[in-house]
Amino acid sequence: MIADSFGVTAVPSPVAGAPTDDAGPAGMWRSFARHRAALVALVVLVLAALASLLSPLLPLPAPDLVNLQVPLRGPSWGHLLGTDQLGRDELARILAATRISLWAALLATVTGVIVGVPLGLLIGFRSGRITDSVVSRAFDCLQSIPALILAIAFVAALGRQLTFAMIAVGIAFSPTFYRVSRAAAATVAGESYIEASRSMGQRTAKVVITHVIGNVAAPLIALTSTTFAFGILAEAALSYLGLGVQPPQASLGTMLSTAADLLNSSPQLTIEPGLMIMLLVLCISVIADALGDITSGQGSA
């Protein structure tokens, strides 16, 4: 089910909609703030990220500290979310796992952007039909490989490390980035402000950097946030399958997979990391939605 959803990505249209009074970064923030739900999601996400990043500083037991005296306890003042089968503090583990999930999603997203965007801009802005078809068909081939299969292949070839797995996921995401930036750059390349800018004596490189990136940024920002949510799901799925984070290190996916055995006796151990995954993905999706909404209403082409 998770693997299925990787292929389907909401691609924001690079076509201009109705002009709003909120152009530019400041205006974009103002329109964003008008989306209440997105604002709440952003606050929750930032809090979760801060808590997970700062968790070593919080008064919590170490996430890997085994205490066989207190296995499988419910929530208490000593362990706010209870303990797992080895007596490790569940809250500390969830925060540590969130940190890894966010990092992994970031790695996948950045890889996708780096592989897809520059090529897409270049090919979209200026290229002959032959180069365009060759590169575009190559990305089509890449897109036909499901992200998880590619990740499994990478891990099999390079070793069981989350880094390799997430780079593979990022590469599997890159065709979407390539397509969106290629389409947007091709649209922008035909605009007469490109010609006008050249008629003022600007260099091609400068024209690409300001005008193409300036106009392509909007759809890409929305796509990037959507991809980030998929990255979190991908990390959870891979770790659940034992291909990502290796025990004893905590990850939302490994926590789910070990807790699954104890679903009948201690359901909270499954519910807690599951809720965390849901919370992260939900927040990011709501934010992505709002960004897509704003940017498609902005004069972006």
Place this chain on the structure above:
Amino acid sequence: MAPGNATALALEVEALTVALVGRRGPVPLVTGADLALARREILGVVGESGSGKSLTSLAIMRLLDTRSVRVIEGSVRLFGRDLLTLPEREMRSVRGREIGMIFQDPMTSLDPAFTAGYQILSVLRRHTDLGRSAARQRALELLALVGIGDPRRRIDSYPHQLSGGMRQRVMIAMAIACEPKVLIADEPTTALDATTQAQILELIRHLASELHMSTIITTHDLGVVAEVCDRVAVMYAGQIVEQASTQQLFYHPKHPYTERLLLGLPRIGVAGQMVGIPGQPPRAGSFPPGCRFAPRCPYTLVPDCVESLPPLRDAGESRTARCARSGELSLTGIGA
């Protein structure tokens, strides 16, 4: 050709041929165009869509998309310097600094993602050494110069916050930012409504005389020509068919196509006098061997007009016409 010696000319286009390059060999779109722009003159280039007037102005700027359209013959000289053989690097400093260009559609020729001020500043940064605040000051002056009220507010406006007329004014401000000696306005008023058109034309004329610019205005609107141009070149099917002063052209046309265009103008008080030209202009690639207007011309004479292409002949009074019969025909101008 045009009057005077070479040094009196700001821009001289000679035998310019622009062709579509493709698998089946070059298809000429503009054939042997000659234009002479005297210093501080406003030259109108008139023609219908597809007659090659925009291609000619893009060719002068060397902005043709060379993957599909190329100059295959001819020369363009700016104060005697051949532009077509300049290295691209030097050409870039000609664009915007020595020749400014205004485009047809101000809705699309400004980038919607950047403020008016940013776009003017980027031209100034490209060609001048002005510092940040000096450049901004200059941009404010330019906005005031092109007649934008409240420049301090407008400088931070995005294009969609400006009206069509104001956008075209911003575009003009960009084109004249470095005080070019030559201004090329490619259908500057086509996308604007009638009252704004008149204001923009007046602005261009005012700036041209104020900044001592020599100006080429391409248009399909003879009204524009009558209003601002000193001289006119009429283009038909990729060729210049007549070149004359505005007065001569309107009162005493020497080419049947010009005459037909003038007959097509609406006139107040004269009912039923508007006459269209039957048929369509020939398509590029299938031009007739003789005069390109012959199939639609009421004065066509076989074989004079259809066997060979008439050259652009001197027609006296420093004007030229490409008509085999221009000597014998007496054509009707608007004065008649």
